[in-house]
Amino acid sequence: MNFAVLVFPGSNCDIDCYKAVEETIQQPVEYVWHTETDLSKYDCIIVPGGFSYGDYLRTGAIARFAPVMTALVQAAEKGTYIIGICNGFQILLESGLLPGAMLRNNSLKFRCHAAMLQVDNNENPFTKEYNKGELVNIPIAHGEGNYYCDDATLAELQANNQIVFRYEAGNNPNGSVDDIAGICNKAGNVLGMMPHPERAVKELLGSADGKRMFTSILSTWREQHGAAVNG
Known part of the structure; x- marks a missing residue:
């Protein structure tokens, strides 16, 4: 399974995401610069946290x-798994993917x-190894993480089971x-969340609760491609 970690000027969680994939699920992973125009080789694309373009105008607005x-929008339409974390979530919102x-x-x-x-949706490619209603410890680091949508959008998110995590x-x-901490698109292949699962993959870091997000993605992909899940 091929992973990409996008890198914008100002990204600072790209290395953490890269290491989480490399060390947690031992899958091929590459940094992909913001000027790239083809993401077709990747099965999962991570949009990491940080301060893309210095957060000028507003978070994610320039990125x-x-x-x-x-290319990311095209990948989403094809069903590629995409996860935006913190600033990555903000970028997905600005792009209209969420x-x-x-x-x-x-x-x-x-x-x-x-x-x-709280895990509110465990029927998602990113959360299938969690239990519905389970509480997990995943750290936050943000100044603009106050998710907002109008009443009609909120009702739609609730009706379609698109709220994946709540505080x-x-x-x-x-x-x-x-209390929204993370949402997905209707198809379920695009997830945005403010907390940082890549910072919670080892108990040494204070929690390993984020590890199952990466193993969930891998096991879902393997099931879809008829590959045996190892370990």
Whole structure:
């Protein structure tokens, strides 16, 4: 299974994502620069966190126009797995691959700490190895993670089971609507989330709860391609 980690000027979680794939599921992974125009060789594309283009204008607003984004939209339409983490989630929102927008945290402060998430959708390629309703420890690090959408969009997300992660009840760190921490598209192949699963793949890091996101992606891909799941 071939993985790509996109790299924009200002990305700073690309190495973490690369290492998570390399060390957690031992699959081929490459850095792909923002000027690339062909992503057809990749089975999963990770849009990492950071401060793409310095977060000028607003988070993800400039990255959305990078040449690689045309290829990313095409990949999404073909069913390629795509996961946007933190700034990557913001870029997916700006590009229209996911609905909604990001606002400043309601505290107006950058929040960087462990966060408990509830798995609301475990019928997703990225979450199939979790239990529905399970609480997992995956850290956050963002200043604009306050997810917002209008009432009609929220009702649609709820009806289509597109809300994948919510912050634990009573522990919403940013004010996001309906405690949303991560959503997917209707097809389920595009996921955006503010917390960082790549920072939670080893107990040494404080939690290994993010590891199952990567093993879930691999096992789903192998099932679809008739390959045996090892280990």
